[in-house]
Amino acid sequence: MIILSVILIVWFFKAAIKNPKLVPGKTQFLAESAYGFVRNGIGRDIIGEKNFRPWVPLLFATFFFVLLNNLFGAIPFLQLPSFSHAGSAYAMALIIYGTWIAVGVKNHGIRYFKLAVVPSGVPGWIMPLMVPLEIISNFIVRPLTHSLRLMATMLAGHMIVMLAATGARHLIVVQDSLAMNGVGVLVIVGSVAMYFLELLIMVLQAFVFALLTAIYIQGALDADAH
Structure with missing residues (x-):
């Protein structure tokens, strides 16, 4: 699925800019808007006008790679976000x-x-306390939370949708009680609402991951201001 995501991202953006027009079509407009969102909304706003340009490709690739792998969890038959596996999230972080x-x-x-x-x-008297806390915060907690936040939300959302679907099937198909069948229908309605909420979370987590990437790079560039 990770390999598939790379193929799809490259295919879409290459197709979008294959024959660029001054007045863009729908595909070109979508691709340019997506690029502009990452370039301006994440890169320029966080890293700053002076330093952001070299980092746009990394932020762009990070955002759409995480986004598509998250959205795999909402696609029937695939229906598994790549980053619900801890190893994938750890590798990205x-x-x-x-x-x-x-x-x-x-x-x-x-x-x-x-x-x-x-x-x-x-x-100076508080430095013996602050320095170990800063070491733990910056070099241990930061990469762990960067990965675990993504993994945990993707895994939790996937589990909730799957449990709701399995529970609804059991209540409707296995149970003979009309009341239980009715509850099963309500569970399906609730799982549809959870599905759309999970879609929103998938997009937000891709944004948060790319946003934190920009924040960390900005902090490394301007470490003197720490």
Whole structure:
């Protein structure tokens, strides 16, 4: 499914810009709007006008890769979000983790690690408490939450929809009680509502993942302001 997502993303955007027109058609308009959303709404707004351009490809690829793999959970017959598997989410978070650390070291040298864990303007007497907390927060908790937030929401939503569908089938097909059959119908109605809520969460989680990526890169670029 991950390989399929790469193929579909490349195919869609290549098809959208194959014959670009000054007045775009629906496909070109959709592709340009999607690109503009990531470029301006995430890249420029978070990283800043001065530094955002080199990072647009990464943010663009990250957003749509996570989005499509999330949406697989809402497609019949596939119906499994790739990032409901912890390994997939860990791999994505590890790529971003390595990227923003490399950015920090490239821009500030080895001094970056000091800048990342020693807050400016904090009294010296509180540093023995703050520095370990900053180390844990920035280099341990940050990548874990970046991955687990995505994995947990995708897994939870998938499980809820599947349990609702299984429970509705049991109540309608297996149970002989008319009341239980009625409850099964209500469960189906509720599961449809959950399905659309899950669609919203899939999109939001892709946005949050890309947004945090931009925030981490921005922090690495401007570590002196920490």
